[in-house]
Amino acid sequence: MIAFLFPGQGSQKVGMGRTLYDEYPEARAVFDEADATLGYALSRVCFEGPQAELTLTANAQPAILVTSVAALRVLSKETNLRPDVVAGHSLGEYSALVAAGSLRLADAARVVHLRGKFMQEAVPAGVGGMAAILGLGQADVEAACAQTREESGAVVSPANLNGGGQVVIAGHKAAVDRASELCKQRGAKRAMPLTVSAPFHCALMQPAADRLAVELGRLEIASPTVPVVTNVEAKPNRDAGRVRDLLTAQVTAPVRWEESVQALAAMGVTSAVEVGVGNVLGGLVKRIVQTISVRPAGDPDSIRSLKDAA
Numbered sequence: 001m002i003a004f005l006f007p008g009q010g011s012q013k014v015g016m017g018r019t020l021y022d023e024y025p026e027a028r029a030v031f032d033e034a035d036a037t038l039g040y041a042l043s044r045v046c047f048e049g050p051q052a053e054l055t056l057t058a059n060a061q062p063a064i065l066v067t068s069v070a071a072l073r074v075l076s077k078e079t080n081l082r083p084d085v086v087a088g089h090s091l092g093e094y095s096a097l098v099a100a101g102s103l104r105l106a107d108a109a110r111v112v113h114l115r116g117k118f119m120q121e122a123v124p125a126g127v128g129g130m131a132a133i134l135g136l137g138q139a140d141v142e143a144a145c146a147q148t149r150e151e152s153g154a155v156v157s158p159a160n161l162n163g164g165g166q167v168v169i170a171g172h173k174a175a176v177d178r179a180s181e182l183c184k185q186r187g188a189k190r191a192m193p194l195t196v197s198a199p200f201h202c203a204l205m206q207p208a209a210d211r212l213a214v215e216l217g218r219l220e221i222a223s224p225t226v227p228v229v230t231n232v233e234a235k236p237n238r239d240a241g242r243v244r245d246l247l248t249a250q251v252t253a254p255v256r257w258e259e260s261v262q263a264l265a266a267m268g269v270t271s272a273v274e275v276g277v278g279n280v281l282g283g284l285v286k287r288i289v290q291t292i293s294v295r296p297a298g299d300p301d302s303i304r305s306l307k308d309a310a
Contacts, residue, residue, distance in 0.1 A: 003264050003272040004083035004099055006068050006092035011278040012060045014049035017067040023300050026077050027070035034066040037106040038113055057197050061091050061116035062109050068095040068276030069105055075297050079307045087229040090255050100224035107219050114215050118208035119198050128199030129173035131180045135189030141167040144182035148175050159201035163258030164287025170199040201254055209251035216244045234259035261288040273297045
């Protein structure tokens with residue numbers, strides 16, 4: 001079995017998608033449709049930046065989605081590779097739903113742009129924070145967060161359960177700092193503050209989830225043609241009626257990536273393609289299971305390599 005994997009926020013970089021746009025009409029059509037849908041030149045932000053503008057959550061989220069879908073369309077045109085199952089990391093779940101035929105590109109681009117805007121606006125700048133805890137088990141990270149909540153009453157909790165000894169925490173900045181210190185006391189190798197615009201995937205994002213639910217309620221959602229392993233449950237879903245609730249819950253719930261990869265392995269996946277910018281997911285998969293090989297498909301050269309290997 002083969003899985004298509006789609007990256008999330010943090011993968012953005014100036015120039016993303018440019019070579020696909022220049023070389024393939026299928027990719028050009030994706031960027032042009034997104035520009036028309038959003039009413040501004042997202043393609044220019046992707047290709048030319050500046051980095052500060054691309055990194056804004058309201059731009060970064062649709063930029064990653066659109067680049068992923070552009071790569072997907074080229075991959076589908078140039079190779080015979082088709083996924084048996086799809087999954088995406090956080091924002092990448094929207095790309096996965098487009099790949100599974102559950103969401104239309106225009107709808108996904110519009111709602112992801114709003115998702116980024118809502119998440120940005122949910123918490124005033126400087127109030128929230130995130131940190132990557134390396135080399136400490138999930139149970140110890142959760143215990144450190146629980147102790148911090150008990151001490152302060154502030155919000156802090158695991159946000160990304162990435163596997164391979166990497167857990168990202170999110171919440172009030174002071175609480176994240178305190179929980180990071182407790183994690184180091186418990187044996188974490190490192191606790192790295194992350195440069196982010198908001199504390200994603202924690203209770204502070206509830207206002208964003210509430211606003212997003214309204215927008216998701218306006219979308220036409222089809223049944224996925226292949227299973228989508230969701231972030232919230234780390235299980236495959238093919239029920240169109242559950243997609244809205246799962247995407248809404250995803251805003252405040254942790255990304256269960258380690259369990260998602262384990263679920264893919266349990267389904268019989270032995271090969272995966274990381275569709276879009278970068279190779280972060282391939283690195284994570286390698287640390288979680290050794291039975292799934294991951295190849296990139298984010299630019300013309302990597303897609304040609306897949307075509308030659310097929």
